[in-house]
Amino acid sequence: MRILFAASEIFPYAKSGGLADVGASLPKALRALDHDVVSVMPLYSFIAQDRFEHNVFEFEVMLGGVSYNVHCHKEHHTYFIEAPLLSTTSYMYGEEGRDYADNDLRFGLFGAAVVMLSRALHVEILHLNDWHSALATLWIKAQNLPIKSVFTIHNLAYQGLFEKTSLRRLGLGIDFFTPERIEFYGKVSFMKAGIAYADTITTVSPNYAKEILTPEFGCGLEGFLRLHVKKLTGVLNGIDTDTYNPVTDTALMHPYSVESLALKEQNKKALYRELGMKDSKKPLFVMISRLVHQKGIDLLIKALDSLLKKPLELLILGDDSGSYRNVLEKASAKHPNLKLIFGYDEALSHRIYAGADFLLMPSIFEPCGLNQMIAMRYGTIPIVHNVGGLHDTVHETHGACGWGIRFNTPSSRALLGAVDRALKLEKEVYLQMQNFNMNCDFSFAPGAKSYHHIYRNLLAKDAHV
Numbered sequence: 111m112r113i114l115f116a117a118s119e120i121f122p123y124a125k126s127g128g129l130a131d132v133g134a135s136l137p138k139a140l141r142a143l144d145h146d147v148v149s150v151m152p153l154y155s156f157i158a159q160d161r162f163e164h165n166v167f168e169f170e171v172m173l174g175g176v177s178y179n180v181h182c183h184k185e186h187h188t189y190f191i192e193a194p195l196l197s198t199t200s201y202m203y204g205e206e207g208r209d210y211a212d213n214d215l216r217f218g219l220f221g222a223a224v225v226m227l228s229r230a231l232h233v234e235i236l237h238l239n240d241w242h243s244a245l246a247t248l249w250i251k252a253q254n255l256p257i258k259s260v261f262t263i264h265n266l267a268y269q270g271l272f273e274k275t276s277l278r279r280l281g282l283g284i285d286f287f288t289p290e291r292i293e294f295y296g297k298v299s300f301m302k303a304g305i306a307y308a309d310t311i312t313t314v315s316p317n318y319a320k321e322i323l324t325p326e327f328g329c330g331l332e333g334f335l336r337l338h339v340k341k342l343t344g345v346l347n348g349i350d351t352d353t354y355n356p357v358t359d360t361a362l363m364h365p366y367s368v369e370s371l372a373l374k375e376q377n378k379k380a381l382y383r384e385l386g387m388k389d390s391k392k393p394l395f396v397m398i399s400r401l402v403h404q405k406g407i408d409l410l411i412k413a414l415d416s417l418l419k420k421p422l423e424l425l426i427l428g429d430d431s432g433s434y435r436n437v438l439e440k441a442s443a444k445h446p447n448l449k450l451i452f453g454y455d456e457a458l459s460h461r462i463y464a465g466a467d468f469l470l471m472p473s474i475f476e477p478c479g480l481n482q483m484i485a486m487r488y489g490t491i492p493i494v495h496n497v498g499g500l501h502d503t504v505h506e507t508h509g510a511c512g513w514g515i516r517f518n519t520p521s522s523r524a525l526l527g528a529v530d531r532a533l534k535l536e537k538e539v540y541l542q543m544q545n546f547n548m549n550c551d552f553s554f555a556p557g558a559k560s561y562h563h564i565y566r567n568l569l570a571k572d573a574h575v
C-alpha cells in the first residue's frame with residue numbers, strides 16, 4: 111500500500127507537542143508492517159537542509175487566481191514543502207503569543223501542495239493530521255482524484271478558523287461556505303473540511319472519540335461530528351519505544367532497565383546536580399508540558415500552596431509562551447521545593463522522565479497524551495485526571511497497561527487527594543507499579559495494525575464499487 115502521511119510537525123525536524131512524535135512514530139510503525147509510507151511536512155526556516163535532496167518536485171499551485179511556486183525537497187522518508195509565506199517565518203505557527211495572520215494561506219498552500227505531491231507519487235492513501243493539512247481532503251474530492259483520505263484529529267481545540275475573506279484567498283467558492291461544509295459561526299473552518307470531506311476520520315484514543323461527541327469536549331463541533339460519526343474511530347497513539355528507551359537513551363547519565371531500576375536513583379541525583387536542586391530524598395513530582403489551560407495549569411496553580419507544603423519536590427519543564435510564568439515564579443520564590451525550567455528542551459525532558467518519581471498530568475482534556483506513556487516506560491508513576499486518552503492508558507490496577515493514580519474531577523482538591531495517595535504508596539507497591547509499567551507495550555505497533563485495517567477497508571470499499 112502506498113501511503114503519504116502529512117503533518118505540520120514531525121520529530122526531529124520540528125516539534126511543539128505530541129503531533130510531532132506521532133508524525134515520526136506512526137509512519138515508522140507502518141513501515142515495520144511493510145507499508146510503503148513517506149511523509150510530508152512544511153519546510154520551516156529553522157530546519158537544517160544540508161542532507162536534503164533538493165527540488166525533487168516543483169509545482170505551480172493556483173490559489174484564488176494567484177500562482178505560487180512550490181519546491182519539494184526530500185530527506186530519507188520525508189518530503190518538505192517549500193512555499194512562499196510558509197517557509198519564511200521564524201516559527202511554525204506564530205510568535206509572541208499570536209498566530210501568523212496569513213496562516214490560512216500558509217497552510218492552504220501546504221494542503222494544496224500535499225495534494226499535488228500525492229498525485230506525483232501515485233499514492234493510494236493520503237493520511238492527513240489536524241487542521242493544517244485538512245483542506246487537502248476537500249481538494250481531493252473536488253478534483254475527483256482516485257486517492258482515499260484519512261483525517262486524524264489530534265486536538266479538536268485547534269480548528270484553523272479564519273475570516274470569510276479566506277475563501278477568496280484560497281480560491282474556494284461561496285458554495286463551500288455552508289454549515290454542512292466549512293462554515294463555522296461565520297468563519298472558515300479548516301477542521302470542518304477534514305471532517306466533512308475525509309473518507310475516514312480517526313482520533314487519538316477510543317475515549318476521546320466518544321468525548322468529542324459531547325458538548326463538554328466537542329468544542330462546538332459535537333453536532334457536526336455526530337453527523338459524520340460513521341466515519342469516526344479512536345485509535346490509541348503509541349510512543350516511539352526506540353527514542354524513549356531508558357536502556358539506550360543517550361541523554362541519560364545512567365541508562366537503566368527494569369532489571370537495574372536502582373540506577374533510576376542515580377539519574378535523580380544527576381538531575382538534581384544538573385539543575386542545582388538540593389534535597390533528593392523527598393519524592394520528585396514533575397510536569398513536562400505546554401503551559402496552557404488544557405494541561406490543568408490553573409488547577410495546579412490553585413493547589414500550589416497546599417501542594418508545596420507536602421514533603422515533596424516539584425519540577426516543572428514548560429514552554430515559555432504562555433501567561434503563567436509570572437504566577438509560577440512568584441510561587442517558586444515562596445517555596446524552595448518548586449523548581450521551574452522554562453523553554454523547550456528535548457534532552458532535558460528525557461532526564462526528567464528518568465529522574466522523577468511521579469508525573470503530574472491534571473489535564474482538563476487530553477486527546478491521548480504521550481507524557482504518561484513515556485513516564486511509565488521510564489518507571490515514573492503518572493498521576494492523571496481521568497479524561498480522554500489518560501483514561502485509556504492509566505488505570506488504578508494492573509489489569510490493562512498501565513498502572514498509576516487517577517482522579518475523577520478536574521479540581522485542585524481532587525489533584526491534592528491524588529498526590530496524598532501517591533505519597534502514601536508503600537515502597538513495595540510502588541516497585542510493583544514500576545515493574546508492571548516498564549513491561550507494558552506502549553509502542554505504536556497496535557495502533558499501526560489498526561491503521562493497516564482502516565486503510566485496507568478503504569481500498570477494499572473502492573474495489574467493490
Ligand code: ADP
Nearest residue numbers: 127128398399400428429454455459479480481
Ligand atoms: P501535546 O501534544 O498536547 O502538547 P502530548 O502529551 O501529546 O501533548 O505530547 C507532548 C510531547 O511534548 C511529549 O513528547 C513531551 O515530552 C513533550 N514536551 C512537552 N513540553 C515539553 C518541554 N517544555 N520540553 C521538552 N519536551 C516537551
